[in-house]
Every structure is written in C-alpha cells, then in structure tokens.
Amino acid sequence: MSIAEFIRPLNQFVDLLPVGVCIIDDEKKVRLWNRTIAGWSGRSTEEMVGEHLDRIYPHLDAPRYRYRIEQVLDGGPPAVFSSQLNAPFIPCPLPDGGMRLQHTSVIRQDRTDGVLAIIIIEDITELGHEIVRARSMRDQALGEVEERKKVEKALLFTNRKLNLLSGITRHDILNEVTVLLGNATFLDELLPDGTDEKKYLNTILRSTKRIQDQITFTSDYEGLGGEEPGWFDIRDVALKAFSLIGSDTITLDVQEGCFQVFADPMLEKVFFSLFENALRHGGGVTTITIRYHICEDESVISVTDDGAGIAENFRERLFERGFGRNTGLGLFLSKEILEITSISIEEAGREGEGARFLIHVPNDKVRREKQS
Amino acid sequence: MDLNTDELDALRELVNIGVGKAAGILSEMTGSRIELSIPVIHLIRGDQYTEIEAVLGEEQYAAVRLGFEGAFTGTAFSIFPANSADILIAAITGDEPDHSGSLAHFHSIHAETLMEVGNILINGVMGSITNILGTRLIYTLPSYSEEPVARLIQEAGSDQRENIIVAQTRMFIHNLNIEGKILLIMGGRSLDILVRKIQEARD
Numbered sequence: 001m002s003i004a005e006f007i008r009p010l011n012q013f014v015d016l017l018p019v020g021v022c023i024i025d026d027e028k029k030v031r032l033w034n035r036t037i038a039g040w041s042g043r044s045t046e047e048m049v050g051e052h053l054d055r056i057y058p059h060l061d062a063p064r065y066r067y068r069i070e071q072v073l074d075g076g077p078p079a080v081f082s083s084q085l086n087a088p089f090i091p092c093p094l095p096d097g098g099m100r101l102q103h104t105s106v107i108r109q110d111r112t113d114g115v116l117a118i119i120i121i122e123d124i125t126e127l128g129h130e131i132v133r134a135r136s137m138r139d140q141a142l143g144e145v146e147e148r149k150k151v152e153k154a155l156l157f158t159n160r161k162l163n164l165l166s167g168i169t170r171h172d173i174l175n176e177v178t179v180l181l182g183n184a185t186f187l188d189e190l191l192p193d194g195t196d197e198k199k200y201l202n203t204i205l206r207s208t209k210r211i212q213d214q215i216t217f218t219s220d221y222e223g224l225g226g227e228e229p230g231w232f233d234i235r236d237v238a239l240k241a242f243s244l245i246g247s248d249t250i251t252l253d254v255q256e257g258c259f260q261v262f263a264d265p266m267l268e269k270v271f272f273s274l275f276e277n278a279l280r281h282g283g284g285v286t287t288i289t290i291r292y293h294i295c296e297d298e299s300v301i302s303v304t305d306d307g308a309g310i311a312e313n314f315r316e317r318l319f320e321r322g323f324g325r326n327t328g329l330g331l332f333l334s335k336e337i338l339e340i341t342s343i344s345i346e347e348a349g350r351e352g353e354g355a356r357f358l359i360h361v362p363n364d365k366v367r368r369e370k371q372s
Numbered sequence: 373m374d375l376n377t378d379e380l381d382a383l384r385e386l387v388n389i390g391v392g393k394a395a396g397i398l399s400e401m402t403g404s405r406i407e408l409s410i411p412v413i414h415l416i417r418g419d420q421y422t423e424i425e426a427v428l429g430e431e432q433y434a435a436v437r438l439g440f441e442g443a444f445t446g447t448a449f450s451i452f453p454a455n456s457a458d459i460l461i462a463a464i465t466g467d468e469p470d471h472s473g474s475l476a477h478f479h480s481i482h483a484e485t486l487m488e489v490g491n492i493l494i495n496g497v498m499g500s501i502t503n504i505l506g507t508r509l510i511y512t513l514p515s516y517s518e519e520p521v522a523r524l525i526q527e528a529g530s531d532q533r534e535n536i537i538v539a540q541t542r543m544f545i546h547n548l549n550i551e552g553k554i555l556l557i558m559g560g561r562s563l564d565i566l567v568r569k570i571q572e573a574r575d
Binding site: 063064067068071074075076077078079080081082083084085086103105107124127128131134 | 397400401402438440464465479480481484485487488489491492494495498499502503508509511512513514
C-alpha cells in the first residue's frame with residue numbers, strides 16, 4: 001500500500017479521535033493533521049499539510065527531538081516524549097495562557113513508496129492539574145501535622161510544668177494534713193467520750209481524712225492521658241491487678257486467649273478498682289469471672305462476681321465522682337481512664353445475683369492476635 | 373544455549389554503544405551530564421528462577437516494556453529498582469525523593485517520565501543491535517508497569533522465556549549512582565539468530 005492509499009481512508013477516521021494525530025514522511029513533511037490537533041494548535045489542516053513540521057515548529061529540529069524522530073523513521077522502536085522532560089511537542093495554548101501538557105508517541109509506518117512517522121499527542125493537562133492539586137493538599141496536610149506536633153510538644157511541656165507544680169503543692173498539703181491528723185488523733189485520745197468537743201473533733205477528723213483521700217486521688221488523676229495509649233492484653237492486665245489485691249478468699253477466672261484493647265496505660269487501675277470493690281463491698285464474693293464477647297458493632301468485656309450485687313438505686317450514680325462507701329473515686333477514675341480511648345463502662349447486674357460490669361470497646365480498638 | 377566469552381563480549385559492545393547513545397540523549401534532555409557505565413552482561417535460562425532472583429532480587433521494579441518481532445523475536449525491558457527510580461525521578465524533575473524504598477508514591481506523571489527514560493535506553497540498545505546487524509524489527513508501543521522481575525518474565529510469551537540477557541548498567545547524574553538494567557528476553561532460536569548475526573557482522 002502506498003502512502004497516499006494509506007492516508008486517504010484515515011483522514012475521516014482520525015478526525016473523530018480525542019487525541020492529536022499528525023503523520024509526517026521521511027522529509028518531515030506533514031501528510032495528515034487531524035481536527036483535534038488543528039483545534040488545539042490553532043493551525044488548520046489546510047495550513048499544515050505539505051509543510052515541513054520542523055519549519056513550523058523549529059524546536060523539533062533540536063538534536064534531542066530530531067535524533068529520536070529520525071531513529072524512528074530509520075526503523076527504530078517507537079519513541080515517547082513525556083511532559084516532564086520535554087516542551088510540548090506541538091505547542092497548544094490554553095485559553096488561560098498556559099500550555100497543554102502532552103504525552104507524545106512517535107511510531108514508524110512502512111509503505112511501499114516510503115516511510116511515515118505517526119505522531120500521536122495525548123492531552124494530559126487535567127492529569128497534571130490533578131497531581132498539582134493532590135500535591136498541594138498533601139503539603140497542606142503535612143504542614144498541619146507539623147503544626148499540630150509543635151502544639152502537642154508545647155502542651156506536653158506546659159503539662160509537665162503544671163504537674164511539677166501540683167506535685168509540690170500536693171506534697172506540702174499532705175505534710176500539713178498529716179500533722180493535722182496526728183494532732184487531732186492525739187487530741188481525740190485526750191478527750192472524754194460523749195462530749196461536744198469530741199463530736200466536733202470527729203467531724204474535723206473525718207473532713208481531714210476526706211481531704212487526704214482527695215489530694216491522694218489527684219495524684220492518680222494527674223497521670224490520666226499523660227502517656228500515649230497502647231495495646232494491652234486484658235488477661236495479663238487483670239491477673240496483675242488481681243495479684244495486687246492479695247485476696248485469699250476470691251478466685252479470678254479469666255478467659256484464655258489473646259484479647260488486646262487499645263487503652264490508656266492506667267487500664268490496670270480499672271481492674272484493680274473493680275476487684276477492690278468486689279473485695280470490700282461485694283457481699284461475700286468468692287469468684288470473679290472475666291469473659292470477652294465479640295459483636296458486630298463492638299466488643300464487650302464482662303467482669304462478673306457472685307456477691308450480693310449492686311442496689312438498683314445505686315446503679316445510676318455508681319460512676320459519679322465522690323459517690324460510694326469509700327473515697328467514691330475509684331469507679332469515677334475507671335470511667336475516665338477508659339473514656340480516653342472511647343471505651344465505656346456500665347453496671348448491668350441484678351441485686352442479689354452479683355455485680356456485672358460491662359466494658360464496651362469499639363472493634364477498631366480490639367486485637368485478637370499478638371503483634372510485635 | 374550458552375554464549376562463549378567472545379559472544380558475550382560482542383553483545384556487551386553492542387549494548388554499550390546503545391547505552392552510550394542513550395546517555396547522550398538523556399544528558400541533552402536534562403541539561404545535566406549523564407554517564408552510563410559499561411554494562412555487565414549475564415545470560416540466564418528462563419527456567420532458572422533461583423538464579424534470576426539471585427541476580428535481580430525479588431523486589432518491585434519500575435519497568436518499561438517493548439516487544440519486538442522480526443529476524444529475532446522477544447521482549448525488551450528497561451527496569452529500575454524502587455530506590456533508583458525514586459532518585460532518578462527526583463534528579464530529573466526536581467521533585468523531593470521519597471526514600472521509602474517503594475514505588476507506592478509514584479503517580480502517572482512520574483510513570484510517564486520513567487517510561488521516556490526507559491524508552492530512550494531500550495531504543496538506544498535495540499537501535500544499536502539492529503543497525504549493526506542490518507536487520508529491521510517490528511515493535512510494540514512501550515508500556516510501563518511496576519512488578520517483580522519474575523512476574524515480568526512470566527508475562528513474556530512462553531516461547532520467549534528460554535533465555536534472558538541481563539545487561540546491568542549504572543547511571544550517574546549529579547554524582548548520584550542510579551542502578552538500571554536492560555533485559556532482553558528471547559527464545560532459543562531467536563538468540564541463535566542474534567548470535568549468528570553478531571558473528572557475521574564481526575566477520
């Protein structure tokens with residue numbers, strides 16, 4: 001097939017394509033210039049066909065283009081020209097004054113009366129813009145992360161200073177409270193029973209003891225969120241907390257297998273508090289049972305005992321600060337510790353059937369396999 | 373088939389000429405002096421996967437593929453390990469290198485740029501082989517992919533997988549040392565023809 005026979009039927013077809021198509025012969029004379037490239041370049045088919053491509057676009061005569069186009073015409077493999085390493089193969093201005101980004105392929109075509117190079121130009125301007133937009137969003141996000149890190153660092157520094165100040169203050173107050181309690185106790189021993197003085201002194205002693213408990217609690221509360229949350233195996237945490245209770249009368253039954261939750265490092269205090277409550281106020285607890293329940297929406301850790309259970313009218317206020325028979329701070333602190341990583345706790349037992357604490361853990365904060 | 377030292381030398385000479393031409397074009401395009409080291413040539417049989425992995429590793433490569441057909445038929449690849457592809461792209465586009473050792477952050481414009489660099493390397497080598505041997509081939513359009521070498525080889529036709537010529541070269545831009553390889557995968561008959569044509573050209 002000759003060059004003319006090859007190009008004639010192509011003319012109409014290539015005008016339908018959304019890519020720019022230009023065919024040149026071995027003298028670089030334009031033999032076909034489709035409608036798309038005509039529209040992009042502003043040069044009509046009539047104007048271009050028969051012209052030497054490198055006379056209209058002199059940059060194509062530079063060795064970097066000329067050599068590679070000639071290599072294709074000489075029988076070499078197709079050549080590709082990327083948008084990053086080359087100026088636009090055929091400059092095509094955009095309405096905003098910019099240039100269309102192009103990816104160009106040059107392919108050889110042998111005919112009976114000569115050789116052709118088919119130049120296919122793809123417009124990748126939009127792709128380029130998308131990448132610039134994505135890069136700018138990434139840079140913005142990285143900037144925000146950097147800013148956040150700076151703020152976190154400053155907050156950590158301030159927090160340390162405040163902790164130091166409150167630690168010193170707590171220490172000084174507790175020293176004074178100890179002196180106060182010591183002297184009040186001595187006075188209590190001196191005063192005869194049944195007197196008004198003794199009654200007033202006992203009120204002072206109770207209030208001072210409460211102040212001591214509350215000041216001691218602030219030390220625990222201060223640690224909340226002070227360290228990064230991490231993954232903790234419930235079985236390990238529960239066994240350790242139980243060992244600290246040191247009870248000979250209660251047996252702990254924890255489900256076997258790996259069940260890790262993402263929580264504040266003070267998680268052990270939660271279990272310590274539940275066990276301590278069972279021991280002190282459980283009403284003859286002999287066994288505490290811990291089980292894991294995986295549901296579709298969340299996972300639940302149940303901590304159940306076989307004691308007297310919790311009175312209905314207590315349940316609502318169980319996790320309030322100051323509510324309870326001892327300091328009233330243990331369960332409040334437990335709730336706060338768990339909330340740091342979106343874990344919640346409730347009491348769902350029945351009076352007379354033992355206490356049943358349910359710890360609700362979002363499934364993205366649960367792992368069933370140990371990971372290094 | 374095996375290649376003797378003379379045949380391997382002749383092949384290295386041809387690849388070296390092609391790589392030299394490619395270096396010249398790349399230098400002009402980037403405005404930086406780019407040097408390519410004299411390639412080291414290995415011939416590996418396609419079924420010797422252990423040896424392929426020993427020479428090429430199991431990592432992901434940025435690969436430009438070009439099929440050829442004619443007096444000898446096969447597939448040519450220009451491949452860059454992730455680290456080298458990252459440094460190369462950064463060196464020629466001015467983008468920040470990622471240093472992650474993976475190709476995950478590569479976007480279409482990076483791929484397009486690497487495709488052109490790979491295309492220039494393959495064209496240099498194939499052009500040099502066909503010019504000197506006075507033979508003409510028909511080529512596919514180059515394509516880009518990110519895969520381990522073993523998978524690239526598997527994708528070549530089963531009739532081509534018998535022999536793999538590995539030409540290993542290093543590219544130096546701004547004192548950066550970038551590793552790149554050219555693979556020519558071809559069947560026994562095609563390799564036979566290539567070697568015979570090289571001998572004819574030398575005689």
